[in-house]
Amino acid sequence: xxxxxxxxxxxxxxxxxxxxxxxxxxxxxxxxxxxxxxxxxxxxxxxxxxxxxxxxxxxxxxxxxxxxxxxxxxxxxxxxxxxxxxxxxxxxxxxxxxxxxxxxxxxxxxxxxxxxxxxxxxxxxxxxxxxxxxxxxxxxxxxxxxxxxxxxxxxxxxxxxxxxxxxxxxxxxxxxxxxxxxxxxxxxxxxxxxxx
Amino acid sequence: xxxxxxxxxxxxxxxxxxxxxxxxxxxxxxxxxxxxxxxxxxxxxxxxxxxxxxxxxxxxxxxxxxxxxxxxxxxxxxxxxxxxxxxxxxxxxxxxxxxxxxxxxx
Numbered sequence: 001x002x003x004x005x006x007x008x009x010x011x012x013x014x015x016x017x018x019x020x021x022x023x024x025x026x027x028x029x030x031x032x033x034x035x036x037x038x039x040x041x042x043x044x045x046x047x048x049x050x051x052x053x054x055x056x057x058x059x060x061x062x063x064x065x066x067x068x069x070x071x072x073x074x075x076x077x078x079x080x081x082x083x084x085x086x087x088x089x090x091x092x093x094x095x096x097x098x099x100x101x102x103x104x105x106x107x108x109x110x111x112x113x114x115x116x117x118x119x120x121x122x123x124x125x126x127x128x129x130x131x132x133x134x135x136x137x138x139x140x141x142x143x144x145x146x147x148x149x150x151x152x153x154x155x156x157x158x159x160x161x162x163x164x165x166x167x168x169x170x171x172x173x174x175x176x177x178x179x180x181x182x183x184x185x186x187x188x189x190x191x192x193x194x195x196x
Numbered sequence: 197x198x199x200x201x202x203x204x205x206x207x208x209x210x211x212x213x214x215x216x217x218x219x220x221x222x223x224x225x226x227x228x229x230x231x232x233x234x235x236x237x238x239x240x241x242x243x244x245x246x247x248x249x250x251x252x253x254x255x256x257x258x259x260x261x262x263x264x265x266x267x268x269x270x271x272x273x274x275x276x277x278x279x280x281x282x283x284x285x286x287x288x289x290x291x292x293x294x295x296x297x298x299x300x301x302x
Binding site: 020177 | 224290
């Protein structure tokens with residue numbers, strides 16, 4: 001049986017099922033990160049003293065990573081725009097760049113984490129590092145997840161373009177919505193953890 | 197059959213792309229602004245307010261233009277309105293607890 005409303009729009013919702021599905025998923029993600037942000041506020045306001053992020057963490061590296069993630073959001077949306085223009089070759093270039101930028105983000109994070117562990121700074125060291133590793137670790141898992149879906153769409157999943165280009169374009173759009181959400185979360189994590 | 201794609205012409209996509217590039221430049225500039233503000237060493241309340249304000253502007257740009265929320269369907273707005281309401285409650289709980297302060301100084 002075919003999956004209904006992958007391309008055509010449902011009359012009652014005015015949307016494809018994939019679109020409403022990804023937004024409901026993102027709503028649950030907002031609550032997941034919201035719970036951790038609330039924990040952060042609770043721990044920070046309850047602490048007798050709290051370190052400024054820039055005294056412990058590497059701000060230039062995190063700034064670089066912010067620029068990398070923003071760039072990857074642009075290449076992601078350009079990948080979708082390329083499909084809307086019917087340019088599959090350009091789409092592959094943009095989506096490939098998005099995956100590479102995601103990889104660069106993870107490599108930078110690897111160096112940041114390694115440096116912390118080398119200095120004997122672990123999640124168990126203090127509350128600041130506990131919430132830092134929890135929030136950035138969960139965010140990294142999301143980057144990995146987004147990269148996996150994008151890699152599928154660039155590789156085996158791209159066969160759908162030949163048989164049903166509109167459905168494939170919708171899949172790329174939905175994957176993009178997730179990727180932009182990951183970028184959006186980082187936009188709030190960066191000042192919260194590194195600068196304040 | 198009505199599809200999402202039928203609504204977009206080539207000119208529409210070209211216009212979208214120009215907006216994406218403008219938003220990209222704005223996001224890059226605002227990232228530099230965020231870092232610059234943190235270097236000034238303002239009082240903590242002012243620093244938090246300014247940093248969150250810039251983050252909200254950046255987040256709104258991503259949501260409105262990259263995620264196309266500026267021209268989305270009503271049902272998605274309804275879902276997000278409900279999410280925002282719960283999110284605000286979630287963040288308000290620790291804030292209210294803090295303002296009472298009973299557990300902090302025990």
